Amino acid sequence: MNATATTTRVVSPPIGSASFTTTATQVADRIRHRLVRSPQTLGTAIVSAVVFLLMFRYVVGGAMGTDEIAYVDFLVPGFVVGGLLFTAGGNSVAVAEDAAGGVNDRLRSLPVSDVAVLSGRAFADTALTVLVAAVTFAVGVAVGFRPDTSVGHLALAAGLVVVFSFAIAWVFLWLGLVAGSAQAAQALGILGVPFSFLSSAFVPVDTMPAVLEWFARYQPLSFVVDAVRGLTLGSVASDASGESLSFEVVGSLIWSAVLIIVAVPLATRRYRRT
DSSP states (O other): OOOOOOOOOOOOOOOOOOOHHHHHHHHHHHHHHHHHHOTHHHHHHHHHHHHHHHHIIIIIGGGOOOSSSOHHHHHHHHHHHHHHHHHHHHHHHHHHHHHHTTHHHHHHTSSSOHHHHHHHHHHHHHHHHHHHHHHHHHHHHHTTOOOOSOHHHHHHHHHHHHHHHHHHHHHHHHHHHHHOSHHHHHHHHTTHHHHHHSSTTTSOGGGSOHHHHHHHHHSHHHHHHHHHHHHHHTHHHHHHHTSOHHHHHHHHHHHHHHHHHHHHHHHHHHHHHO
16 A cells, blocks of 8 residues: 655745835835935925015015905915925925836835825825925914914814825826926926916905906815915905805815825826836
């Protein structure tokens, strides 16, 4: 009788992929460490925002005004929100540098979610953008801006800034991936300039020609600007915009959701191709 030898094959357990939260946190932490090692990135963003705010306050502001609100009170909420686009435009340059430097190739070789990687990047960019906005707001208070609101409304205004910052972080993340190089990303980042000026951020939209007024009144940035202005200044700001505060707040949230819904799949698809 022949004995039959049975060979048992040992199968190693598959290597599991990192969770969404772990991946996003690690990517965001990597960017935070890079900012710590290169503080000039954050410093440049803050200094640029403060310098432009002071220029509008003391150089341009003397020639501007509104009937209902002192110009410094009109300007600061608009500048805080409008400045989000300028900071996010700078973030897109870092995204393009990572793509050109092969960072994305290394990340794609790991067993992690592509959306988690991009979300970590978006969270980090949002944190940087909000930090610059907070410093800008503080400088605005120092140069004469006086909020006239409750703590709850002030917190809601801050929340809208965070949500909108996250939305445009995805938009500029996509633009950075499309650009493919720091120089091209810098050029694409300039797209934020006309959106800032063709809005209610710096001047009342009813001073613009009819066609531009319609665009400026209903584009995403104006909704957020008017909502933040209304939440920080009260009814006088809502009266100046011509719309109710609830309309502006809901419109801000809807536009932010639309930007996220559109930009996330675009950025993810582009990331997989770069």
